[in-house]
Amino acid sequence: MRILIVGGSGYVGTLMLPWLAAEHEIRVLDPVPPQGDYDHVLGSATDPAALATALDGMDAVVHGAMGLRSQTAWPEPDTASSFEVNVASVHATLEAAHAAGVSRAVLIGSMSVFANEPVLLSARDVDETTEPDATNVYGVTKRLAEQVGRIAVEAHGMTVTVLRIAWPTPEDVWPLWGLPVLEAPLEIRRADGTQIPALAASDLAAAVSAAVGRDTGDYDVFHIFGADDSGRGWSAAKARDGLGWVARRR
Numbered sequence: 001m002r003i004l005i006v007g008g009s010g011y012v013g014t015l016m017l018p019w020l021a022a023e024h025e026i027r028v029l030d031p032v033p034p035q036g037d038y039d040h041v042l043g044s045a046t047d048p049a050a051l052a053t054a055l056d057g058m059d060a061v062v063h064g065a066m067g068l069r070s071q072t073a074w075p076e077p078d079t080a081s082s083f084e085v086n087v088a089s090v091h092a093t094l095e096a097a098h099a100a101g102v103s104r105a106v107l108i109g110s111m112s113v114f115a116n117e118p119v120l121l122s123a124r125d126v127d128e129t130t131e132p133d134a135t136n137v138y139g140v141t142k143r144l145a146e147q148v149g150r151i152a153v154e155a156h157g158m159t160v161t162v163l164r165i166a167w168p169t170p171e172d173v174w175p176l177w178g179l180p181v182l183e184a185p186l187e188i189r190r191a192d193g194t195q196i197p198a199l200a201a202s203d204l205a206a207a208v209s210a211a212v213g214r215d216t217g218d219y220d221v222f223h224i225f226g227a228d229d230s231g232r233g234w235s236a237a238k239a240r241d242g243l244g245w246v247a248r249r250r
Helices: 011-021 050-057 078-098 118-123 139-157 199-211 239-241
Strands: 002-006 024-029 040-042 061-062 104-110 161-163 219-222
Touching: 002 011, 002 050, 011 024, 011 040, 011 199, 024 050, 040 050, 050 078, 061 078, 061 199, 078 104, 078 139, 104 139, 104 199, 139 161, 161 199, 199 219, 199 239, 219 239
Parallel strands: 002 024, 002 061, 024 040, 061 104, 104 161, 161 219
Antiparallel strands: none
Protein backbone atom coordinates (compact mmCIF):
# COMPACT_ATOMS: atom_id res chain seq x y z
CA MET A 1 0.00 0.00 0.00
CA ARG A 2 1.17 3.55 -0.76
CA ILE A 3 0.95 5.60 2.43
CA LEU A 4 1.63 9.28 3.07
CA ILE A 5 2.93 9.98 6.57
CA VAL A 6 2.20 13.58 7.52
CA GLY A 7 4.77 14.70 10.08
CA GLY A 8 6.92 11.68 9.34
CA SER A 9 10.12 13.44 10.44
CA GLY A 10 8.85 14.01 13.98
CA TYR A 11 9.28 11.76 16.98
CA VAL A 12 6.32 9.46 16.33
CA GLY A 13 6.90 9.40 12.59
CA THR A 14 10.55 8.49 13.04
CA LEU A 15 9.56 5.59 15.28
CA MET A 16 7.09 4.23 12.73
CA LEU A 17 8.86 4.70 9.42
CA PRO A 18 11.35 1.79 9.36
CA TRP A 19 8.67 -0.71 10.36
CA LEU A 20 6.04 0.61 7.96
CA ALA A 21 8.51 0.83 5.09
CA ALA A 22 9.13 -2.90 5.41
CA GLU A 23 5.52 -3.52 4.31
CA HIS A 24 4.40 -0.43 2.42
CA GLU A 25 5.56 2.27 0.00
CA ILE A 26 6.07 5.32 2.19
CA ARG A 27 6.10 9.02 1.41
CA VAL A 28 6.72 11.71 4.04
CA LEU A 29 5.32 15.24 4.14
CA ASP A 30 7.28 17.35 6.58
CA PRO A 31 9.15 20.68 6.66
CA VAL A 32 12.21 18.67 7.75
CA PRO A 33 13.72 15.73 5.82
CA PRO A 34 13.08 12.36 7.49
CA GLN A 35 15.80 10.19 8.98
CA GLY A 36 16.43 7.64 6.25
CA ASP A 37 16.01 7.22 2.52
CA TYR A 38 12.30 7.91 2.10
CA ASP A 39 10.31 9.68 -0.58
CA HIS A 40 9.95 13.17 0.87
CA VAL A 41 7.80 16.17 0.01
CA LEU A 42 9.06 19.31 1.70
CA GLY A 43 6.17 21.30 3.12
CA SER A 44 3.59 21.88 5.81
CA ALA A 45 0.36 19.99 6.42
CA THR A 46 -1.45 23.33 6.37
CA ASP A 47 -0.27 24.08 2.81
CA PRO A 48 -2.87 22.87 0.27
CA ALA A 49 -0.34 22.77 -2.56
CA ALA A 50 2.13 20.65 -0.58
CA LEU A 51 -0.67 18.33 0.53
CA ALA A 52 -1.93 17.90 -3.04
CA THR A 53 1.57 17.02 -4.25
CA ALA A 54 2.20 14.62 -1.39
CA LEU A 55 -1.16 12.85 -1.71
CA ASP A 56 -0.84 12.25 -5.44
CA GLY A 57 -0.92 8.49 -6.07
CA MET A 58 -1.38 7.54 -2.42
CA ASP A 59 -3.80 4.89 -1.11
CA ALA A 60 -3.98 6.18 2.47
CA VAL A 61 -2.74 8.98 4.69
CA VAL A 62 -1.50 8.84 8.28
CA HIS A 63 -1.47 12.13 10.19
CA GLY A 64 1.33 11.85 12.70
CA ALA A 65 2.26 15.49 13.22
CA MET A 66 1.93 16.46 16.87
CA GLY A 67 1.97 19.82 18.62
CA LEU A 68 3.76 20.50 21.86
CA ARG A 69 2.68 18.18 24.65
CA SER A 70 1.85 20.55 27.46
CA GLN A 71 -0.07 19.77 30.63
CA THR A 72 -0.59 23.41 31.56
CA ALA A 73 -3.93 25.19 31.70
CA TRP A 74 -5.08 28.09 29.55
CA PRO A 75 -3.51 30.27 28.32
CA GLU A 76 0.02 29.18 27.39
CA PRO A 77 2.61 30.49 24.92
CA ASP A 78 2.29 27.57 22.48
CA THR A 79 -1.53 27.57 22.27
CA ALA A 80 -1.59 28.81 18.68
CA SER A 81 0.99 26.24 17.59
CA SER A 82 -0.92 23.42 19.27
CA PHE A 83 -4.13 24.34 17.46
CA GLU A 84 -2.33 24.76 14.13
CA VAL A 85 -0.66 21.34 14.28
CA ASN A 86 -3.22 19.26 16.18
CA VAL A 87 -6.41 20.69 14.68
CA ALA A 88 -5.92 22.89 11.62
CA SER A 89 -3.43 20.58 9.91
CA VAL A 90 -5.71 17.59 10.52
CA HIS A 91 -8.58 19.42 8.84
CA ALA A 92 -6.38 20.49 5.93
CA THR A 93 -5.03 16.95 5.50
CA LEU A 94 -8.46 15.33 5.44
CA GLU A 95 -9.88 17.91 3.05
CA ALA A 96 -6.90 17.48 0.72
CA ALA A 97 -7.17 13.70 0.96
CA HIS A 98 -10.81 13.84 -0.09
CA ALA A 99 -9.95 16.12 -3.00
CA ALA A 100 -7.22 13.69 -4.08
CA GLY A 101 -9.53 10.69 -3.89
CA VAL A 102 -7.73 9.21 -0.88
CA SER A 103 -10.54 7.82 1.27
CA ARG A 104 -8.58 6.16 4.09
CA ALA A 105 -7.01 8.19 6.88
CA VAL A 106 -5.44 7.31 10.21
CA LEU A 107 -5.05 9.98 12.88
CA ILE A 108 -2.41 9.43 15.56
CA GLY A 109 -4.37 10.44 18.62
CA SER A 110 -3.45 10.32 22.27
CA MET A 111 -4.66 8.95 25.58
CA SER A 112 -4.11 12.55 26.70
CA VAL A 113 -7.70 13.22 25.66
CA PHE A 114 -8.41 12.01 29.20
CA ALA A 115 -7.73 14.11 32.28
CA ASN A 116 -4.88 13.00 34.54
CA GLU A 117 -3.61 10.72 31.77
CA PRO A 118 -0.21 10.01 33.40
CA VAL A 119 -1.89 8.21 36.31
CA LEU A 120 -4.75 6.63 34.38
CA LEU A 121 -3.30 3.16 34.44
CA SER A 122 -3.61 2.92 38.17
CA ALA A 123 -6.46 5.34 38.79
CA ARG A 124 -9.24 4.73 36.23
CA ASP A 125 -10.72 2.05 34.02
CA VAL A 126 -10.82 3.57 30.53
CA ASP A 127 -11.99 2.22 27.20
CA GLU A 128 -13.21 3.72 23.93
CA THR A 129 -16.69 4.39 25.35
CA THR A 130 -15.26 6.65 28.08
CA GLU A 131 -15.95 10.32 27.36
CA PRO A 132 -12.72 12.36 26.91
CA ASP A 133 -12.40 15.02 29.58
CA ALA A 134 -8.95 16.62 29.30
CA THR A 135 -8.87 20.39 29.78
CA ASN A 136 -5.20 21.24 29.14
CA VAL A 137 -4.23 22.64 25.74
CA TYR A 138 -2.72 19.45 24.36
CA GLY A 139 -5.60 17.27 25.50
CA VAL A 140 -8.23 19.67 24.19
CA THR A 141 -6.59 19.97 20.78
CA LYS A 142 -6.35 16.19 20.47
CA ARG A 143 -10.04 15.97 21.40
CA LEU A 144 -10.85 18.50 18.70
CA ALA A 145 -8.78 16.58 16.15
CA GLU A 146 -11.02 13.59 16.72
CA GLN A 147 -14.07 15.73 16.00
CA VAL A 148 -12.44 16.89 12.76
CA GLY A 149 -12.12 13.23 11.81
CA ARG A 150 -15.81 12.64 12.50
CA ILE A 151 -16.73 15.60 10.33
CA ALA A 152 -14.68 14.24 7.42
CA VAL A 153 -16.60 10.98 7.61
CA GLU A 154 -19.95 12.76 7.74
CA ALA A 155 -19.08 15.18 4.93
CA HIS A 156 -17.11 12.94 2.59
CA GLY A 157 -17.81 9.31 3.52
CA MET A 158 -14.14 8.71 4.31
CA THR A 159 -12.80 5.97 6.55
CA VAL A 160 -11.12 7.71 9.48
CA THR A 161 -9.43 5.70 12.21
CA VAL A 162 -8.11 7.33 15.38
CA LEU A 163 -5.39 5.50 17.28
CA ARG A 164 -5.14 6.86 20.80
CA ILE A 165 -1.59 5.95 21.70
CA ALA A 166 0.28 6.06 25.00
CA TRP A 167 4.00 6.70 25.37
CA PRO A 168 5.45 5.42 22.08
CA THR A 169 9.03 4.41 22.78
CA PRO A 170 12.08 3.27 20.78
CA GLU A 171 12.75 -0.46 20.76
CA ASP A 172 16.08 -0.09 22.56
CA VAL A 173 14.42 1.77 25.45
CA TRP A 174 11.39 -0.50 25.90
CA PRO A 175 9.91 -1.51 28.37
CA LEU A 176 10.87 1.82 29.96
CA TRP A 177 8.85 4.87 28.93
CA GLY A 178 10.85 7.24 26.76
CA LEU A 179 10.07 10.61 25.19
CA PRO A 180 12.47 13.29 23.89
CA VAL A 181 11.38 15.69 26.64
CA LEU A 182 12.57 13.30 29.35
CA GLU A 183 16.10 13.47 30.74
CA ALA A 184 16.05 9.68 31.04
CA PRO A 185 13.51 6.91 30.34
CA LEU A 186 11.01 6.23 33.09
CA GLU A 187 10.15 2.96 34.77
CA ILE A 188 6.43 3.00 35.49
CA ARG A 189 4.93 0.57 37.99
CA ARG A 190 1.55 0.03 39.60
CA ALA A 191 1.07 0.44 43.32
CA ASP A 192 1.63 -3.30 43.72
CA GLY A 193 4.98 -3.10 41.92
CA THR A 194 3.84 -4.52 38.59
CA GLN A 195 5.76 -2.91 35.74
CA ILE A 196 3.72 -1.15 33.06
CA PRO A 197 5.54 -1.37 29.70
CA ALA A 198 5.65 1.45 27.18
CA LEU A 199 4.36 1.14 23.61
CA ALA A 200 7.18 -0.27 21.48
CA ALA A 201 7.78 1.33 18.09
CA SER A 202 7.17 -1.99 16.33
CA ASP A 203 3.78 -2.37 18.03
CA LEU A 204 2.82 1.20 17.12
CA ALA A 205 3.68 0.57 13.47
CA ALA A 206 1.73 -2.69 13.47
CA ALA A 207 -1.34 -0.84 14.74
CA VAL A 208 -0.99 1.81 12.03
CA SER A 209 -0.57 -0.87 9.37
CA ALA A 210 -3.74 -2.59 10.58
CA ALA A 211 -5.64 0.70 10.71
CA VAL A 212 -4.83 1.77 7.14
CA GLY A 213 -6.39 -1.50 6.03
CA ARG A 214 -9.81 -0.35 7.19
CA ASP A 215 -12.01 0.73 4.27
CA THR A 216 -15.45 0.80 5.85
CA GLY A 217 -16.56 4.38 5.24
CA ASP A 218 -16.92 5.15 8.93
CA TYR A 219 -15.18 6.65 11.95
CA ASP A 220 -13.72 4.60 14.78
CA VAL A 221 -11.34 4.94 17.72
CA PHE A 222 -8.93 2.37 19.15
CA HIS A 223 -6.66 2.43 22.20
CA ILE A 224 -3.07 1.40 21.49
CA PHE A 225 -0.55 0.91 24.28
CA GLY A 226 2.08 -1.48 25.59
CA ALA A 227 1.20 -5.04 26.58
CA ASP A 228 -0.37 -5.18 30.02
CA ASP A 229 -1.77 -8.52 31.12
CA SER A 230 -3.05 -7.35 34.50
CA GLY A 231 -6.61 -6.77 33.30
CA ARG A 232 -6.71 -3.45 35.15
CA GLY A 233 -6.90 0.13 33.91
CA TRP A 234 -6.83 0.71 30.17
CA SER A 235 -8.28 -1.86 27.80
CA ALA A 236 -7.05 -2.68 24.28
CA ALA A 237 -9.74 -5.30 23.68
CA LYS A 238 -11.38 -3.26 20.95
CA ALA A 239 -8.13 -3.03 18.98
CA ARG A 240 -7.73 -6.78 19.29
CA ASP A 241 -11.26 -7.46 18.08
CA GLY A 242 -11.58 -4.67 15.50
CA LEU A 243 -8.06 -4.45 14.07
CA GLY A 244 -6.62 -7.83 14.94
CA TRP A 245 -3.90 -5.96 16.86
CA VAL A 246 -2.25 -6.86 20.14
CA ALA A 247 1.00 -5.60 21.56
CA ARG A 248 3.59 -8.27 20.67
CA ARG A 249 6.59 -6.84 22.49
CA ARG A 250 6.58 -8.51 25.91
